[in-house]
Amino acid sequence: MSATFRYIRERYKSFLKVLFATACTLLLGSCVSEEQFEDTPQGNFEALWKIIDEHYCFLTYKKDTLGLDWDEVHTRYSNRLSTDMNRSQLFEVLADMLSELRDGHVNLYAAHDLSRYWSWYEDYPSNFNQDLQDEYLGKSYLIASSLQYRILEDNIGYVVCQSFSSGLGDGNISEVLNYLRLCNGIIIDVRENGGGSLENAERLASHFTNESLLVGYLQHKTGIGHDDFSSMTAEYLEPSDGVRWQKNAIVLTNRHCYSATNAFVRDMKQCAKVTVLGDNTGGGSGMPFFSELPNGWSVRFSACPMFDADGNQIEFGIQPDINVQLDSADVASGHDTLIEAARRLLASHND
Numbered sequence: 001m002s003a004t005f006r007y008i009r010e011r012y013k014s015f016l017k018v019l020f021a022t023a024c025t026l027l028l029g030s031c032v033s034e035e036q037f038e039d040t041p042q043g044n045f046e047a048l049w050k051i052i053d054e055h056y057c058f059l060t061y062k063k064d065t066l067g068l069d070w071d072e073v074h075t076r077y078s079n080r081l082s083t084d085m086n087r088s089q090l091f092e093v094l095a096d097m098l099s100e101l102r103d104g105h106v107n108l109y110a111a112h113d114l115s116r117y118w119s120w121y122e123d124y125p126s127n128f129n130q131d132l133q134d135e136y137l138g139k140s141y142l143i144a145s146s147l148q149y150r151i152l153e154d155n156i157g158y159v160v161c162q163s164f165s166s167g168l169g170d171g172n173i174s175e176v177l178n179y180l181r182l183c184n185g186i187i188i189d190v191r192e193n194g195g196g197s198l199e200n201a202e203r204l205a206s207h208f209t210n211e212s213l214l215v216g217y218l219q220h221k222t223g224i225g226h227d228d229f230s231s232m233t234a235e236y237l238e239p240s241d242g243v244r245w246q247k248n249a250i251v252l253t254n255r256h257c258y259s260a261t262n263a264f265v266r267d268m269k270q271c272a273k274v275t276v277l278g279d280n281t282g283g284g285s286g287m288p289f290f291s292e293l294p295n296g297w298s299v300r301f302s303a304c305p306m307f308d309a310d311g312n313q314i315e316f317g318i319q320p321d322i323n324v325q326l327d328s329a330d331v332a333s334g335h336d337t338l339i340e341a342a343r344r345l346l347a348s349h350n351d
Contacts, residue, residue: 037294038294039294039295040083041081041082041083041085041090041093042078042081042083043294044090044094044293044294044295044297045077045078045081045090045093045094045097047293047294048094048097048098048108048293048299049070049073049074049077049097051291051299051301052070052098052101052299052301053070053224053226054224055221055224055289055291055301055303056101056106056301056302056303057219057221057229057286057302057303057304057305058101058103058286058302058305058315059226060226060227061305061313061315062101062102065316066102068100068101073097073100077093077096077097080093081093087110087112087295088112088113091108091110091112091113091115091297094108094115094297095108095113095115098115098117098299099115099117101117101301102117102119102120103117103120103284103286103301103302103315104116104117104118104120104258104259104282104283104284105259105284105286105288105300105301105302106299106300106301106302107299107300108297108298108299109297109298109299109300110297120255120258120282120283120284120316120317121254121255121256121258121282124255124279125255125279125325125326126254126255126256126326127191127254127255127278127279127324127325127326127338128191128192128254128256128326129326129331129336130192132331132334132335132336132339133160133189133191133336135334136152136158136336136339137150137158137160138150142176142179144172144173144175144176145166145167145168145169145172146161146162146163146164146165146166146167146168146200147159147160147161147168147172147173147176148160148161149176149179149180151180151183152343154184154343154347155182155183155184156183156184156185156186156187156342156343156346156347157180157183157185157186157187158186158187158189158339159176159180159186159187159188159189160189161188161189161190161193161204162190162191162192162193163193163194163195163196164193164195164196164197164198164200164201164204164260164261164264165195165196165197165200166196166200167200168197168200168203168204169203170203170207170240170241170242171242173203173204173207173240173242173243174207174240174242174243177207177242177243177244177245178243181243183247184247184346184347184349184350185247185248185249185250185346185347185349185350186245186247186248186249186250186346187249187250187252187339187342187343187346188204188249188250188251188252188268189252189339190251190252190253190257190261190264190265191252191253191254191256191257191278191338192254192256192257193256193257193258193261193264194256194257194258194259194261195258195259195260195261195262195284196259196260196261197260198260198263198287200260201260201261201263201264201267202237202263202264202267203240204264205237205264205267205268205271206237206238206239206240207240207242207243207244207245208244208245208249208268208271208273208274209237209239209244209270209271209272210239210244210246211239212236212237212238212239213236213237213267213270213271213309214234214235214236214270214309215235215236215237215266215267215270215308215309216234216235216263216266216267216306216307216308216309216314217232217233217234217235217306217307217311218232218233218235218304218305218306218307219231219232219233219304219305219307220303220304221303221304229305232307232311235306237267237270237271245273246273247273248273248274248275248346248349249268249271249273249274249275250274250275250276250277250342250345250346251265251268251274251275251276251277251278252277252278252338252339252342253265253276253277253278253279253280253281253318253320254278254279254281255279255280255281255282255317256282257281257282257317258281258282258283258284259284261281262281262282262283262284262285262314262317262318263285263306265281265318266306266308266309266314266318269308269318269321270309275321275322275345276318276320276321276322277320277321277322277324277338277341277342277345278320278322278323278324278338279320279323279324279325280317280318280319280320281317281318282317283314283315283316283317283318284315285302285305285306285307285313285314285315286301286302286303286304286305286306286315287302287303287304287306288300288301288302288303289301289303289304302315322341322345324337324338324341325337326338
């Protein structure tokens with residue numbers, strides 16, 4: 001079982017036992033239907049187009065928001081096929097077709113290459129400078145699993161989390177928050193965090209609420225039609241049994257906050273004393289699944305959409321509560337505009 005299936009199972013517990021069975025049934029159906037396609041350029045093209053047509057979860061949404069016409073995509077890219085094209089040429093056509101979805105969770109895997117869509121962050125200002133972050137962390141910061149942390153000079157806790165991929169336990173988080181307990185507030189910097197385990201993201205967020213919170217909704221495909229979805233299932237953030245932060249907290253975001261980090265920001269926005277500051281997140285709200293083409297190449301695609309607490313799509317990111325952009329003059333003087341804005345805001349809460 002892939003890592004993707006493992007973290008989905010852990011994240012949604014008993015509910016995903018039903019979802020997993022349903023999704024597997026649908027995906028097995030797609031694999032059976034793919035057998036009618038030959039291992040030719042045309043056959044592999046048709047198989048991939050059909051997988052997306054029947055199982056990708058954002059076709060209607062992206063038609064409404066981007067004007068995406070998947071039938072027109074079929075016509076346009078089928079004209080690029082030829083019977084004598086080699087595997088590299090075929091890969092290029094299929095990868096270009098998938099890029100029309102504008103989804104960082106959509107990839108084509110071959111032995112010689114991996115297709116990817118990175119414009120969800122590459123086409124925007126980064127609002128991040130690694131050298132500056134290193135300066136704020138200093139040389140003697142502490143490390144607890146994927147968290148790096150220290151106390152800044154104005155008694156503000158600063159925590160960096162650049163990935164949710166590695167194990168992050170309640171014990172790790174409790175130790176960090178206990179160490180920062182006398183601080184006047186805390187900054188959680190998730191800029192450049194491209195995601196990882198939804199369970200890790202939820203675990204960190206659970207230390208910032210004292211009550212069960214409605215944070216969003218989940219759907220899954222129930223058929224091959226573009227609009228064949230289950231009813232929305234509510235998702236709740238439950239308070240941790242470990243140390244819970246009782247003071248103000250600010251989450252710093254940029255466009256590279258994606259996938260599980262997108263979900264983390266969604267959850268944190270519902271916590272009473274949390275403010276999100278920075279830029280829009282990158283999005284990536286569709287939980288991915290896999291299928292296979294006749295030639296053995298694998299395709300990953302978004303199959304289950306997630307929504308915020310108001311039922312809004314978050315595939316293209318989440319707006320911050322306070323939009324702050326990294327200023328070049330600040331960078332030149334050795335200051336991170338977002339961190340300094342967060343420090344001022346936390347100080348104002350304590351006036």
